[in-house]
Amino acid sequence: MSDSNEVVDFFEIESSANAARASLLPEKSKARYERTYTYFKEWCNSKNVKTINETVLLAYFNDRASNLTSPTSLWSEYSMLKLTLCANENLDISKFKQVISFLKRKNDGYIPKKANIFTKEEITRFLCDAPDHAFLLMKVAMVLGVAGACLAGPMNFII
Numbered sequence: 001m002s003d004s005n006e007v008v009d010f011f012e013i014e015s016s017a018n019a020a021r022a023s024l025l026p027e028k029s030k031a032r033y034e035r036t037y038t039y040f041k042e043w044c045n046s047k048n049v050k051t052i053n054e055t056v057l058l059a060y061f062n063d064r065a066s067n068l069t070s071p072t073s074l075w076s077e078y079s080m081l082k083l084t085l086c087a088n089e090n091l092d093i094s095k096f097k098q099v100i101s102f103l104k105r106k107n108d109g110y111i112p113k114k115a116n117i118f119t120k121e122e123i124t125r126f127l128c129d130a131p132d133h134a135f136l137l138m139k140v141a142m143v144l145g146v147a148g149a150c151l152a153g154p155m156n157f158i159i
Contacts, residue, residue: 024087036077037084052089054096057081061102071106078103 025033040060049056061074068074078099085091093099118126127139 021087024083033080033084036080037088040081040084052085052091054093054098057093057096057099058102061099065106071103074103074106 043060043063044052044056047056047059061078064077065074068077078093082093085093123142126135127142130139132139
């Protein structure tokens with residue numbers, strides 16, 4: 001094989017690999033993943049970081065911990081960086097045990113907010129007592145939502 005054929009083959013392979021890398025990110029949240037990766041790269045540039053390693057990521061997440069409101073946000077950012085760094089830099093950060101330990105320590109004592117859930121009595125009272133002329137659409141939506149949830153799986157909820 002001649003050198004020119006090897007060059008063409010290399011560019012074809014590189015092009016195919018780049019297309020595969022682009023498909024690694026989930027389509028629905030691709031922009032968010034890329035934004036997180038860009039923010040990380042900008043942070044690296046501002047700190048004159050040339051090589052990404054465990055120490056760099058530990059410092060980055062320590063900085064981010066002061067800006068993000070919950071440990072779940074840190075874990076979310078870690079997850080996005082794990083995939084984008086793997087795709088763009090061929091770096092597997094899941095092996096960085098100190099980073100994972102740091103994120104786990106940030107979870108200590110964290111109590112997630114729970115969504116308020118209406119009781120069976122509150123739903124029944126709303127359906128029976130709320131005036132139809134003002135709340136008919138909400139009542140229909142609630143009944144359809146409950147019926148849909150009942151069809152989707154077993155529930156101990158019957159009106």
